[in-house]
Amino acid sequence: MWRRVASLSSALESDLMQAATCGAGAWQRAFSSTQVEVEGFERKSHPFVAFVLGGPGSGKGTQCMKIVETFGFTHLSAGDLLRKEIASNSENGSMILDTIKEGKIVPSEVTVRLIQAAMEAGRNDRFLIDGFPRSEENRAAYERVIGAEPDMVLFFDCPENEMVKRVLSRNEGRVDDNMDTVKKRLRVFSELNLPVIEHYSIKGKLRKIDGTGSADEIFERVRSAVFAALREREER
Ligand SMILES: Nc1ncnc2c1ncn2[C@@H]1O[C@H](COP(=O)(O)OP(=O)(O)O)[C@@H](O)[C@H]1O
Numbered sequence: 391m392w393r394r395v396a397s398l399s400s401a402l403e404s405d406l407m408q409a410a411t412c413g414a415g416a417w418q419r420a421f422s423s424t425q426v427e428v429e430g431f432e433r434k435s436h437p438f439v440a441f442v443l444g445g446p447g448s449g450k451g452t453q454c455m456k457i458v459e460t461f462g463f464t465h466l467s468a469g470d471l472l473r474k475e476i477a478s479n480s481e482n483g484s485m486i487l488d489t490i491k492e493g494k495i496v497p498s499e500v501t502v503r504l505i506q507a508a509m510e511a512g513r514n515d516r517f518l519i520d521g522f523p524r525s526e527e528n529r530a531a532y533e534r535v536i537g538a539e540p541d542m543v544l545f546f547d548c549p550e551n552e553m554v555k556r557v558l559s560r561n562e563g564r565v566d567d568n569m570d571t572v573k574k575r576l577r578v579f580s581e582l583n584l585p586v587i588e589h590y591s592i593k594g595k596l597r598k599i600d601g602t603g604s605a606d607e608i609f610e611r612v613r614s615a616v617f618a619a620l621r622e623r624e625e626r
């Protein structure tokens with residue numbers, strides 16, 4: 391149940407001042423000037439950002455849809471943003487397509503720019519950023535451009551054989567859902583994404599979720615993790 395709350399409190403004003411001094415432009419532009427409450431949580435001035443990580447086929451997109459339904463997040467999939475960029479015939483389209491076919495990582499400035507624009511257009515204060523950051527370079531570029539760290543990082547831990555099975559039966563006509571590219575994506579995941587996951591584990595931001603079982607079973611784990619992170623943020 392959504393409830394609009396009165397105008398900005400002085401605490402909220404000081405949050406906004408802090409955001410301004412941090413140069414967190416995307417934060418301010420993405421957030422409307424009223425506080426909103428959903429599922430008992432008061433919404434704060436800086437967007438709550440959750441990165442959603444896991445290997446190809448680990449269930450990131452599936453679980454994001456469920457989080458959106460339950461908690462009112464805006465879902466931004468880095469892969470979807472890149473695929474839209476290809477479809478729109480942008481100047482970077484053919485470079486992005488070649489990179490995705492090879493299972494490699496698109497240059498960070500391209501992806502971060504798309505995420506930043508989507509956050510600014512999103513007008514929400516809860517964002518799920520799915521499939522990002524996939525490398526230390528992605529992570530550094532986000533922190534530099536957006537000027538903030540995520541509030542939580544969900545990591546779907548799933549055995550490789552299960553991920554391969556899911557990707558090969560996904561049937562969405564993706565150029566990278568074939569055995570040859572999946573092998574490359576798994577290698578890139580181990581070499582470039584696991585260090586990012588380790589980074590957030592050390593920072594205490596990682597919520598590792600067992601990605602096996604049915605989508606509903608997995609969501610019960612996710613629901614508790616998201617609920618706890620929103621509550622922690624509320625208490626800060
Ligand atoms: N728990 C699950 N069990 C079996 N199949 C699943 C499960 N979760 C997702 N899938 C299916 O596996 C494929 C990959 O899931 P997806 O959410 O797209 O993963 P990711 O975004 O991590 O690549 C999709 O076809 C999806 O319907």
Ligand SMILES: Nc1ccn([C@@H]2O[C@H](COP(=O)(O)OP(=O)(O)O)[C@@H](O)[C@H]2O)c(=O)n1
Nearest residue numbers: 446447468469490493494495496521522524
């Ligand atoms: N941060 C990102 C996310 C995706 N990508 C590219 O987009 C591809 C598909 O990403 P995706 O997140 O849609 O794939 P899944 O893990 O959901 O299967 C990746 O294999 C990369 O080639 C990227 O370069 N940088």
Ligand SMILES: [Mg+2]
Nearest residue numbers: 450451469521
């Ligand atoms: Mg996905």
